[in-house]
Amino acid sequence: MSQRRVVVTGLGVTTPIGGDVATTWKALLAGQSGVRLLTEDWRELLPVHFAARVATEPADQMERVEMRRLDRSEQFALIASREAWKDAGSPDDIDKERLGVVIASGIGGVITLLDQFDIFKEKGARAVSPHTVPMLMPNGPAANVGLELQAKAGVHTPVSACASGAEAIGYAYEMIKSNRADIIVAGGVEAAIHQLPMAAFGQMKALSTRNENPAAASRPYDIDRDGFVLGEGGGVLILEEYECAKARGAKIYCEIAGQGLTSDGYHIAAPDPDGGGVQRAIKFALANSGLSTKDIVHLNAHATSTPAGDVAEANALRKALGADADHVAVSATKSMTGHLLGGAGAIESVFIVKALQERLAPPTINIENLDPAVTVDVVRDTPRALPAGDIAALNDSFGFGGHNVVLAFKSL
Amino acid sequence: MALSQADVLAGIKEIVEEVAGIPAASIELNKSFTDDLEVDSLSMVEVVVACEERFGVKIPDEKVTELATVGDAVNFIVNAAA
Numbered sequence: 001m002s003q004r005r006v007v008v009t010g011l012g013v014t015t016p017i018g019g020d021v022a023t024t025w026k027a028l029l030a031g032q033s034g035v036r037l038l039t040e041d042w043r044e045l046l047p048v049h050f051a052a053r054v055a056t057e058p059a060d061q062m063e064r065v066e067m068r069r070l071d072r073s074e075q076f077a078l079i080a081s082r083e084a085w086k087d088a089g090s091p092d093d094i095d096k097e098r099l100g101v102v103i104a105s106g107i108g109g110v111i112t113l114l115d116q117f118d119i120f121k122e123k124g125a126r127a128v129s130p131h132t133v134p135m136l137m138p139n140g141p142a143a144n145v146g147l148e149l150q151a152k153a154g155v156h157t158p159v160s161a162c163a164s165g166a167e168a169i170g171y172a173y174e175m176i177k178s179n180r181a182d183i184i185v186a187g188g189v190e191a192a193i194h195q196l197p198m199a200a201f202g203q204m205k206a207l208s209t210r211n212e213n214p215a216a217a218s219r220p221y222d223i224d225r226d227g228f229v230l231g232e233g234g235g236v237l238i239l240e241e242y243e244c245a246k247a248r249g250a251k252i253y254c255e256i257a258g259q260g261l262t263s264d265g266y267h268i269a270a271p272d273p274d275g276g277g278v279q280r281a282i283k284f285a286l287a288n289s290g291l292s293t294k295d296i297v298h299l300n301a302h303a304t305s306t307p308a309g310d311v312a313e314a315n316a317l318r319k320a321l322g323a324d325a326d327h328v329a330v331s332a333t334k335s336m337t338g339h340l341l342g343g344a345g346a347i348e349s350v351f352i353v354k355a356l357q358e359r360l361a362p363p364t365i366n367i368e369n370l371d372p373a374v375t376v377d378v379v380r381d382t383p384r385a386l387p388a389g390d391i392a393a394l395n396d397s398f399g400f401g402g403h404n405v406v407l408a409f410k411s412l
Numbered sequence: 413m414a415l416s417q418a419d420v421l422a423g424i425k426e427i428v429e430e431v432a433g434i435p436a437a438s439i440e441l442n443k444s445f446t447d448d449l450e451v452d453s454l455s456m457v458e459v460v461v462a463c464e465e466r467f468g469v470k471i472p473d474e475k476v477t478e479l480a481t482v483g484d485a486v487n488f489i490v491n492a493a494a
Contacts, residue, residue, distance in 0.1 A: 065433025069455075126464075130457035 010088025019056025166345025258289025275316025
């Protein structure tokens with residue numbers, strides 16, 4: 001069997017800065033923040049009063065009856081998948097046994113779980129919704145998309161906290177490479193803006209508490225960063241075997257050239273300050289994709305705006321890329337979208353695909369004073385043009401538990 | 413409290429429309445929940461619980477399987493409330 005190649009033929013998102021790819025990408029280039037004060041009364045119970053909710057509520061994008069059987073994370077998955085599938089030219093004629101779905105979530109249907117527990121306590125067992133289990137299971141987003149498209153090559157949900165979305169895309173890439181499928185709907189979603197997860201992240205001192213100025217709270221690489229901003233939404237990419245995409249005349253954005261996966265073996269939540277796991281993941285991704293550090297012109301960083309994480313990552317990037325880091329335009333788009341946890345690696349992969357297509361690296365906002373410990377070339381305030389010709393870009397994502405995922409994309 | 417057949421039918425129409433999205437106008441006494449209205453097993457549980465709450469009756473699980481049509485449910489609820 002000849003070497004199978006994997007290309008991207010469709011994109012879909014719903015994010016805190018836009019209800020679709022076009023709106024999100026425009027807002028991203030304009031440097032708009034999606035972080036806002038929460039309107040719920042419960043915010044007063046928490047040290048953090050803000051988050052990054054999706055810009056367009058699912059109620060504006062789907063039918064009421066469909067919505068009520070779906071957890072919010074599943075709603076995001078269907079919204080993003082429908083956009084991506086349409087963008088790919090709705091290849092409904094594909095053999096369904098060659099169609100798969102890999103959509104991740106970091107936490108699953110946590111809002112459903114907590115809401116139904118409230119109902120149980122108030123009204124008893126018989127009032128608990130019979131839809132609770134299909135709504136709370138972490139594979140629910142993938143399963144619902146698989147059901148809608150009748151995918152039969154396999155429906156999967158890798159879970160690795162905030163690396164989940166990137167790991168899903170990597171898993172999908174492997175499924176196509178290993179000839180298990182020709183088309184995969186791949187991505188990640190998260191819907192965890194609720195007082196309990198926010199209280200829990202708050203107890204880890206992981207969240208920014210900049211209540212007086214929420215839009216400035218997510219500030220990766222700034223010296224005064226004080227934690228991440230919880231976001232929600234999701235992103236989906238249609239991955240397709242190259243010959244299959246060519247044969248049906250699909251629009252091809254770029255190629256997913258390879259991936260690198262490692263684990264730290266260091267701490268359940270803290271990043272390894274040495275960044276060895278991240279460096280190895282980058283090296284594996286480059287080796288796996290046949291790229292060298294010289295080919296990389298752009299990197300969408302994990303950079304969540306935590307004091308320890310941003311510097312550990314930047315140090316690892318510098319060590320792994322060496323002098324070639326000087327020509328890598330690093331964008332920290334969580335400065336605008338907040339941190340979508342299991343959705344992060346997916347929307348950021350969508351951003352990389354758009355960056356390669358339009359030859360523009362999106363900006364990083366809210367850097368008033370760049371942390372001097374950050375020694376990579378950060379794209380600040382306004383987008384930066386990327387070179388013409390053959391170029392490549394990386395997405396790195398890390399998750400609590402010490403998971404490191406690096407995806408390599410290259411222009412075609 | 414006695415309930416009229418018309419009151420119960422009107423209530424069930426509202427519940428089925430809310431739960432399963434089926435237009436109230438198409439819900440009639442002779443319609444089967446599963447075959448005609450395509451109310452699946454999970455949604456049927458929701459319909460039953462909503463009916464219990466609305467009409468103040470108990471519908472035991474073993475009776476639910478006997479309620480094939482809307483009319484069966486109306487009759488059961490009217491009798492149970494009588």
